[in-house]
Amino acid sequence: MAGTMSSIATDGRPTSSLGSSSAKPTRWAWLLLPGSIFLAVLFVVPLTGLLLLSFGMPSWTLANFLRIGDAPVYLTVLRNTLQISVSVTALAFVLSYPIAYALTTGGIALRTFLLIAVVLPYFTSALARTFAWIVLLGRNGVVNQFLLELGLVSQPVTMVYNRFGVIIGMTHIAMPMMILPMFTVMSSIDPKLVRAARANGASPLAAFLTIFLPLSLPGLIAGVLLVFIYCLGFYITPALMGGLSDVMITMAISSQILEQLNWNFGAALSVVLLVAVLIILWIGSRFFPIEQLLGFSDGKLGSTVARRQMGAKILMRIGSAANALERWLPSMGGRSVPILASFLAVLLLLPVLIVAYLSFSASSYFVFPLPGYSLRNYEAFLFDTLWMRATFTSIRVALMAAGMATALGGMLAFGLSRGAMPCRGAMIALLLSPIIMPTVIVAVATYFLLARFGLQGTEFGLALGHAVHAIPYVVVIVVANLRDLDPSYERAARSLGAGSWATFRTIVAPLVMSALIVASFFAFLTSFDDVVYVLFLGIGKITTLPMRMWEGIRQDISPTIAAVATLQMLVATIVILVGTLLRRQKNT
Amino acid sequence: MTKKDCVGRLHRGLSRRAFLDSATALLSVPFVAKATAAWAQEKLVGEGEVVVFSYGGSYTQGVRKYVYEPFAKATGITVVDVTADIAEPQVRAMARAGRVDWDVALIDGQNYPTMHEAGLFQPIDYSLWDDEALKGAQQSARLSDAVVAFRSATLLAYDERSFPKGGPQNWADFWNVKAFPGPRGLSGVARHIVLALAADGVPNSDRWPLTDDKVERALKKLAEIKPNIAKWWTAGGEPVQALINREFAMTSCYDGRALSAIRQGAPIRMVWSGANLTTTYWMVLRGAPNNGNAQKFLAFLNRAQNAAGFTLGTNLTGPNVNQLQHLPANLVPLLSITEENASQVVLQDDAWLAAKRPDGKTNLDHLQERWLAWRAQ
Numbered sequence: 025m026a027g028t029m030s031s032i033a034t035d036g037r038p039t040s041s042l043g044s045s046s047a048k049p050t051r052w053a054w055l056l057l058p059g060s061i062f063l064a065v066l067f068v069v070p071l072t073g074l075l076l077l078s079f080g081m082p083s084w085t086l087a088n089f090l091r092i093g094d095a096p097v098y099l100t101v102l103r104n105t106l107q108i109s110v111s112v113t114a115l116a117f118v119l120s121y122p123i124a125y126a127l128t129t130g131g132i133a134l135r136t137f138l139l140i141a142v143v144l145p146y147f148t149s150a151l152a153r154t155f156a157w158i159v160l161l162g163r164n165g166v167v168n169q170f171l172l173e174l175g176l177v178s179q180p181v182t183m184v185y186n187r188f189g190v191i192i193g194m195t196h197i198a199m200p201m202m203i204l205p206m207f208t209v210m211s212s213i214d215p216k217l218v219r220a221a222r223a224n225g226a227s228p229l230a231a232f233l234t235i236f237l238p239l240s241l242p243g244l245i246a247g248v249l250l251v252f253i254y255c256l257g258f259y260i261t262p263a264l265m266g267g268l269s270d271v272m273i274t275m276a277i278s279s280q281i282l283e284q285l286n287w288n289f290g291a292a293l294s295v296v297l298l299v300a301v302l303i304i305l306w307i308g309s310r311f312f313p314i315e316q317l318l319g320f321s322d323g324k325l326g327s328t329v330a331r332r333q334m335g336a337k338i339l340m341r342i343g344s345a346a347n348a349l350e351r352w353l354p355s356m357g358g359r360s361v362p363i364l365a366s367f368l369a370v371l372l373l374l375p376v377l378i379v380a381y382l383s384f385s386a387s388s389y390f391v392f393p394l395p396g397y398s399l400r401n402y403e404a405f406l407f408d409t410l411w412m413r414a415t416f417t418s419i420r421v422a423l424m425a426a427g428m429a430t431a432l433g434g435m436l437a438f439g440l441s442r443g444a445m446p447c448r449g450a451m452i453a454l455l456l457s458p459i460i461m462p463t464v465i466v467a468v469a470t471y472f473l474l475a476r477f478g479l480q481g482t483e484f485g486l487a488l489g490h491a492v493h494a495i496p497y498v499v500v501i502v503v504a505n506l507r508d509l510d511p512s513y514e515r516a517a518r519s520l521g522a523g524s525w526a527t528f529r530t531i532v533a534p535l536v537m538s539a540l541i542v543a544s545f546f547a548f549l550t551s552f553d554d555v556v557y558v559l560f561l562g563i564g565k566i567t568t569l570p571m572r573m574w575e576g577i578r579q580d581i582s583p584t585i586a587a588v589a590t591l592q593m594l595v596a597t598i599v600i601l602v603g604t605l606l607r608r609q610k611n612t
Numbered sequence: 613m614t615k616k617d618c619v620g621r622l623h624r625g626l627s628r629r630a631f632l633d634s635a636t637a638l639l640s641v642p643f644v645a646k647a648t649a650a651w652a653q654e655k656l657v658g659e660g661e662v663v664v665f666s667y668g669g670s671y672t673q674g675v676r677k678y679v680y681e682p683f684a685k686a687t688g689i690t691v692v693d694v695t696a697d698i699a700e701p702q703v704r705a706m707a708r709a710g711r712v713d714w715d716v717a718l719i720d721g722q723n724y725p726t727m728h729e730a731g732l733f734q735p736i737d738y739s740l741w742d743d744e745a746l747k748g749a750q751q752s753a754r755l756s757d758a759v760v761a762f763r764s765a766t767l768l769a770y771d772e773r774s775f776p777k778g779g780p781q782n783w784a785d786f787w788n789v790k791a792f793p794g795p796r797g798l799s800g801v802a803r804h805i806v807l808a809l810a811a812d813g814v815p816n817s818d819r820w821p822l823t824d825d826k827v828e829r830a831l832k833k834l835a836e837i838k839p840n841i842a843k844w845w846t847a848g849g850e851p852v853q854a855l856i857n858r859e860f861a862m863t864s865c866y867d868g869r870a871l872s873a874i875r876q877g878a879p880i881r882m883v884w885s886g887a888n889l890t891t892t893y894w895m896v897l898r899g900a901p902n903n904g905n906a907q908k909f910l911a912f913l914n915r916a917q918n919a920a921g922f923t924l925g926t927n928l929t930g931p932n933v934n935q936l937q938h939l940p941a942n943l944v945p946l947l948s949i950t951e952e953n954a955s956q957v958v959l960q961d962d963a964w965l966a967a968k969r970p971d972g973k974t975n976l977d978h979l980q981e982r983w984l985a986w987r988a989q
Binding site for chain 1: 665667668671672694698704708711726727795842843844847850853856858873878980987989
C-alpha cells in the first residue's frame with residue numbers, strides 16, 4: 025500500500041491534457057495519501073490478518089478451500105447471489121433512469137416530490153419496510169384482495185416468500201443508490217447542449233439518445249456499480265422476504281461466522297466471493313470501459329481520439345434512427361416522462377406509507393388493517409430512555425463517520441481522477457473492497473485492531489469502522505461528478521491570479537458541492553443503517569437505533585419500529601423541504 | 613423463618629443440604645420464599661457492577677424488571693446490559709483479543725462443547741447457591757462451568773380460529789393437509805429437520821443421534837410438505853406474527869414466543885408432542901472483570917422466586933422446578949418444565965452435534981451443509 029503510494033507520488037507521469045506543469049499530477053496524487061493510510065491501517069491490515077485464517081494460519085492448509093470445492097452447494101449459493109444481484113441491478117436501473125431524468129429536468133414541485141419519494145424509503149427501517157411489503161403482497165395482502173375483488177385471479181397469487189419477493193424488496197432498497205449518483209451527474213449536464221441538438225433538427229428522442237444519455241453515462245455506471253456490489257451484501261431482506269432456496273452468499277458467510285463460529289471457513293468463503301467479484305468487475309471493464317466512463321481521464325490520448333470518432337459515428341446513426349422512429353411514437357405532449365416518474369415514485373412510496381399507517385396501530389402486533397388507532401407506539405419510543413439513547417448514539421456515530429468518510433473519500437476521489445498513475449485499476453479494486461467483503465468479516469477483523477488500542481466499545485471506534493465502509497460510496501459518487509469538472513476552469517482561475525485555496529473555494533467546491541452532499545448523505549445513512557459492525561465494534565456496549573429495531577423484530581415484531589421509521593421519515597421530509605425553500609430563496 | 617435462618621447458618625458447608633432436603637419438604641411455600649429473600653441479604657451482598665449479556669427488546673425489559681432490579685435491591689450490585697443477537701461470536705472474539713469486557717453471557721447448547729474445550733468459561737461457584745435452588749434444578753442442568761439458563765422448545769403452534777373443530781395434535785397431523793388444511797410455516801434452521809422425523813413415525817427415543825440415514829429420511833419427508841409451506845421463517849418473532857395475520861394456519865414456533873403472544877391474548881395453541889428441546893446456558897467468561905459479582909448473580913437468579921420472575925419477565929423457563937409454586941396457575945400448563953409437557957419433548961443431543969466426523973467436520977457442520985444443499989437446490 026505504502027509502496028503504491030510512493031510510486032504514485034514519484035513515478036506518476038503527467039499524461040492528462042492538463043500538462044501545464046509537471047508538478048501538478050504529483051500534487052493531486054498527494055490527496056490520496058490520508059485516505060490510503062486510513063484504509064491501509066483500518067481495513068487492509070486487519071482484513072489480511074483475518075483472511076489468512078482461511079489458509080489455516082499458523083499451520084498452512086488449503087483444506088477450507090478444498091471443502092468449498094467439494095461441496096457444490098457453495099457454488100450454487102454464489103450463483104444465486106449473482107443472479108439475484110444482476111436482476112435487482114437491472115430492474116433498479118430501468119426504474120431509476122426515468123426518475124433521475126425527471127428529477128433533473130422537472131419543475132420544482134415535481135423535483136421535491138420525487139426527491140422525497142426516493143429518499144424516504146431509505147429512512148424506513150429495512151424491517152418495517154419488509155413488513156409493509158408483506159401487507160401489500162402477502163396472501164391476504166392489499167394487492168391480492170384487489171385482484172380477487174376484480175375477479176382477475178381466483179386464488180391469491182404468491183408474491184412474497186419467493187424470488188419475486190426478494191427482487192422487489194431489494195430493488196426498493198437499492199433504488200436511491202442508483203438514482204442519486206445518476207441525478208448528480210445529470211444535473212451537471214448543460215441543458216443548452218440538448219437545446220442545440222433540437223435546434224439542429226434532432227427529435228426529442230434523438231437528442232436524448234445522442235446527447236443526454238451518453239453524457240449521463242458516468243452516473244449510470246456509478247449507480248450500476250454501487251447497486252450491484254450493494255446487492256451482494258444483502259442478507260436480512262432475502263431471509264425475510266425470500267423463499268427457501270433464496271440463500272445468498274452473505275447469509276452463508278454470516279452463519280459460519282456468527283452461528284457456527286467457523287471463522288476459518290467463513291474467511292475462505294469471503295476470499296472466494298472477493299475474487300469472484302473482482303474477476304467480474306475486471307471482465308466488465310474489458311467490455312465497458314468502467315474507469316473511463318466513471319470519469320478517470322485516460323492516459324493514452326490517441327486511443328481516446330479513435331474511440332471518440334467511432335463513438336460519434338455510432339451516435340450519429342442512433343440519432344437518425346431515433347429521428348425516424350419518433351414519428352411513429354404516440355406523443356403525450358412531452359409529459360410522458362414526468363407521468364412515468366411520478367407513477368414509479370408512488371410505487372416507491374407505497375410501502376413507506378403503509379409503514380406510517382401501521383405506526384398508529386393500537387395492537388401490540390403488526391395487524392392489517394388496524395384494529396384501532398393510537399399513539400402508543402410513539403409513546404413507547406419517545407418516553408423510553410433506551411430508545412432515545414440509541415437514537416442519539418446513532419446520530420453521533422453517523423455524523424462522525426460521515427465527516428471522516430466525506431473528507432477522506434473526497435480527497436481520494438480527486439486524487440484518483442486527477443493524478444494519473446500506473447496502477448489505478450488496483451487502487452479502485454482496493455477502494456471498492458470494503459463494500460464487496462461481507463460486513464461481518466470486516467467487522468470481526470476491525471474489532472481485533474480496535475481491541476489492541478482499547479477502542480472497542482467506543483463510539484469513535486465504531487465511527488472509524490463505519491467510515492471505512494462509507495468511503496467507497498463517497499469515492500464512486502464524487503468521481504462520477506468530477507468527470508465534467510473541466511480542469512480548464514481551474515487553469516483560468518489560476519491564470520487570473522487565484523491561489524490553490526482560492527481556486528478550490530471559488531471554482532471546484534461550488535461545482536462538486538452537490539456530489540459531496542449526496543456522498544455525505546450516503547455515508548451518513550450507511551452508518552445510520554448498520555446492524556453488523558456495531559455487534560463487534562460496539563461489543564454490546566453501544567446500542568444504536570437500527571440495533572434496537574432489529575432486536576424489536578427478533579424479539580417481538582412490535583409496531584414500535586414503524587413509529588421510529590415514521591419519525592425518521594418525517595425528519596427527512598422536513599430536511600428536504602427546508603433545503604428546497606432555502607435554495608429557492610437564494611435563487612430569487 | 614428465623615429458625616430456618618439460624619439452622620441454615622449453623623449447618624453451612626457441612627450437612628446443610630442433607631438437612632434442608634428434609635426441611636424444605638416440611639416447610640410451606642411462602643415460608644421458603646421469605647426465608648430465601650432474607651438469606652440473600654447476608655449471603656450475596658456485594659458492590660459494583662456485573663456486565664451481563666442480553667438479547668435486547670422485550671427480553672431485556674422483562675429481565676430488568678423481574679430479575680435485575682430485585683437483584684440490585686437485595687445485593688447492591690447493579691447489572692449493566694451488553695446487547696446482541698447472540699453472544700457466542702463476541703465471546704470468542706473477546707477471548708481471542710485478550711480483552712474481556714463482559715462477565716456473564718448466554719450460550720447456545722450446540723456451541724457449549726467446543727467453547728468449553730477451548731477453555732472460555734470460568735467454573736461456577738455452586739457454594740453460593742441456596743439449597744432449594746440446587747435441589748430444584750436437575751444435576752444435568754448444573755455443569756462445572758455453565759448452568760442451564762432456559763430450555764426452549766421448537767413446537768407445533770396453530771391458529772385456533774382456523775380449526776374450530778380441533779386442531780392438529782402432533783407432527784403427523786402437521787403433514788396431514790387433507791384433515792388439517794391451510795398454509796404452514798417451518799423454520800429454515802437445519803436442526804429443526806428432526807420434526808420431520810417425528811412426523812414420519814420415528815419414536816422420540818430414537819431421534820438422536822441424527823445419523824445420515826435419518827437426515828435423508830427427514831429431508832424426504834420434508835419434500836412432501838414443502839409445497840404447503842408458505843414461508844420458511846428466520847426470525848423468532850415471525851411465526852407468531854404470521855399466525856396472527858393468518859399467513860399461517862400452523863407452524864413450528866419457539867415456545868417462548870408463542871407463550872408471550874398467548875399471554876397477550878393471541879388465539880394460538882401449543883402442541884408439545886415431539887417438540888425439539890434446545891438448551892441455552894449461562895456462563896461466566898474466563899477473565900471476566902467482575903467474576904465475584906457474576907457468581908452471585910447466577911446464585912440469585914436460580915432461586916425459585918427469581919427463576920419465576922425470569923419466566924414471567926421473559927417467557928423463557930429456567931430449570932428450577934420450584935418456581936412453579938410462584939407462578940400463576942394458568943401459566944404453569946404452558947411451560948416446558950411441567951411434567952406433562954416435559955415427557956413429550958425430546959432434548960437435542962448437543963454433545964453429538966459438536967462431535968467430529970472422520971472428515972474433520974463436526975456433525976453440526978455436516979448437517980448444516982446437507983441442509984443448505986437441500987434448500988438451495
